[in-house]
Amino acid sequence: MKVRLVDIAHARSGDKGDTANVGVIALKREWYPILVRELSERRVADHFRGVITGSVKRYELPNLGALNFLLHGALDGGGTLSLKTDAQGKVFSTALLRMVIDVPDAEARSLGLPSA
Amino acid sequence: MKQVVRVAAGQGFWGDWLEAPRRQVEGGPVDYLMLDYLAEVTMSILQKQKERDPKMGYARDFIGAIESVLPAIVERGVRVIANAGGVNPVSCAQAVKELAAARGAAGKVKIGVVTGDDLLPRLDDLIARGHALANMDTGEPLTTVRDRVLSANAYIGSTPIVEALSRGAQVVVTGRSTDTALTMAPLRFEFGWAPDDWNKLAAGIVAGHIIECGAQCSGGNCLIDWRDVPDLANVGYPIVNAHPDGTFEISKHPGTGGRISVPTVTEQLVYEMGDPHAYITPDVVADFTTIRLESVGPDRVRVFGIGGGAPTDKLKVSIAYRAGFKAVGTLVYSWPDALEKAQAADRVLRERLDRLGLRFDKIMTEFVGVSATHGPLAGQPNADLPEVQLRFGVRGESRAAVERFTRELAPLVLNGPPSVTGFAGGRPKVEEIVAYWPALIDKTEVQTAVEVIA
Numbered sequence: 348m349k350v351r352l353v354d355i356a357h358a359r360s361g362d363k364g365d366t367a368n369v370g371v372i373a374l375k376r377e378w379y380p381i382l383v384r385e386l387s388e389r390r391v392a393d394h395f396r397g398v399i400t401g402s403v404k405r406y407e408l409p410n411l412g413a414l415n416f417l418l419h420g421a422l423d424g425g426g427t428l429s430l431k432t433d434a435q436g437k438v439f440s441t442a443l444l445r446m447v448i449d450v451p452d453a454e455a456r457s458l459g460l461p462s463a
Numbered sequence: 464m465k466q467v468v469r470v471a472a473g474q475g476f477w478g479d480w481l482e483a484p485r486r487q488v489e490g491g492p493v494d495y496l497m498l499d500y501l502a503e504v505t506m507s508i509l510q511k512q513k514e515r516d517p518k519m520g521y522a523r524d525f526i527g528a529i530e531s532v533l534p535a536i537v538e539r540g541v542r543v544i545a546n547a548g549g550v551n552p553v554s555c556a557q558a559v560k561e562l563a564a565a566r567g568a569a570g571k572v573k574i575g576v577v578t579g580d581d582l583l584p585r586l587d588d589l590i591a592r593g594h595a596l597a598n599m600d601t602g603e604p605l606t607t608v609r610d611r612v613l614s615a616n617a618y619i620g621s622t623p624i625v626e627a628l629s630r631g632a633q634v635v636v637t638g639r640s641t642d643t644a645l646t647m648a649p650l651r652f653e654f655g656w657a658p659d660d661w662n663k664l665a666a667g668i669v670a671g672h673i674i675e676c677g678a679q680c681s682g683g684n685c686l687i688d689w690r691d692v693p694d695l696a697n698v699g700y701p702i703v704n705a706h707p708d709g710t711f712e713i714s715k716h717p718g719t720g721g722r723i724s725v726p727t728v729t730e731q732l733v734y735e736m737g738d739p740h741a742y743i744t745p746d747v748v749a750d751f752t753t754i755r756l757e758s759v760g761p762d763r764v765r766v767f768g769i770g771g772g773a774p775t776d777k778l779k780v781s782i783a784y785r786a787g788f789k790a791v792g793t794l795v796y797s798w799p800d801a802l803e804k805a806q807a808a809d810r811v812l813r814e815r816l817d818r819l820g821l822r823f824d825k826i827m828t829e830f831v832g833v834s835a836t837h838g839p840l841a842g843q844p845n846a847d848l849p850e851v852q853l854r855f856g857v858r859g860e861s862r863a864a865v866e867r868f869t870r871e872l873a874p875l876v877l878n879g880p881p882s883v884t885g886f887a888g889g890r891p892k893v894e895e896i897v898a899y900w901p902a903l904i905d906k907t908e909v910q911t912a913v914e915v916i917a
Contacts, residue, residue: 365600370733406738430789442838
């Protein structure tokens, strides 16, 4: 089953130099393992291909049901150098939530995941 | 010892809501008002102001904030802690003193001033003694840009603020204190936490991180259920209700809008986060993977379980340097074929800049309404868009080249693609870029000092 990330998680993003961070938080605690399994560094790097120039690093926060991603080379130099509208990476959060993931039907049903 | 100490956040950045400090002091009982004014590049802006006038170089908004709360803090004994001093905390404190005198509170408000973070006068000496102050992102030594440096400040911790409080200061003004130290210092002071009680200090840092962006933890900029966040016009800013054991609750004043819940606090916890296992501050390294949150009532979240460890022997240094010039301008193209028109205008503009022989480090085009914020992730636009904004920016070393670019946008209104409007703002402004250079310095090189004036 196709599941839209925006239907199972919320997020906030910010900046540190030329790096954007995106914290992704499961809307229900029991959905957190789905995020851990589906949102690998590689998957997120693929998602942002053509948008960021650097690598992706992931950290897990099971205590908050959240993942933290560092997206390097995301902000055209960052801060005052950047010419971008989103020079401080404020809406990389919603850009990540555009992702659609595949979850096996039975598992999606048992977890009550909303279908895309 | 008090069993609860209440620290209210009244300002999340320089430019935040002017009403917030007064609402925090008058809206209910609080012990401390914490005001955070400094972002990464704020120090350089303040340094430029100080070069023009040696009495300036601090966040002037802070004087207005103090004016708005002065009678209430004098009457109730609320203490104020702010990093509003920027590159001139002494002049900032002097301005507070003069304000108090002008408002009939002469001598009633003791002001603590924390100095020692400013490394600019010592920069050449530090470099000569072998401190490379290498850029933490690129590894380049500071000598690469030394002649263009505008400001250099070490991020200092809670210790000098604790000292100012213990010497009776009611208002404490600092320069480049870490944002989190402004909240942690009063907890250390009130509860007598030892300087190596890592778990409690880490709790103070987490408390500071949650409230340092003001309403961003109490319903502001909150994505989850955003339509249902009540009464944002009357949003309540957050308050830390801290206990001696290092646990605390986040709340806001009764009758205010916004929302404090486990999800709203979680969104703020992940904001501007790096490695959650090691949130490094001058006082302690906090482990954000230990934080536990629990809803304990309407708009009240308990935070507990926090662990931390010993800090490093370095301080982070925030250096700002001149890095060329930039300008960004916009034009709006309407239906029909709004995006195609904007794209055609972009091509015309680029060709003209090229024919003029103008060279830039970067030329960037965005189509606002189509792809400006999410780029290719936004997918194919609706063919029937009512309008698209062309947003065009250049960056380079030459002020003259950037200046020349700003003259090329307006002509497109008459000599470019049709259905164009939205030029009322005039020519784009040329801005000098002041860039940020993060570095590290040995702690032993930075000595802070505290002065208390009345």
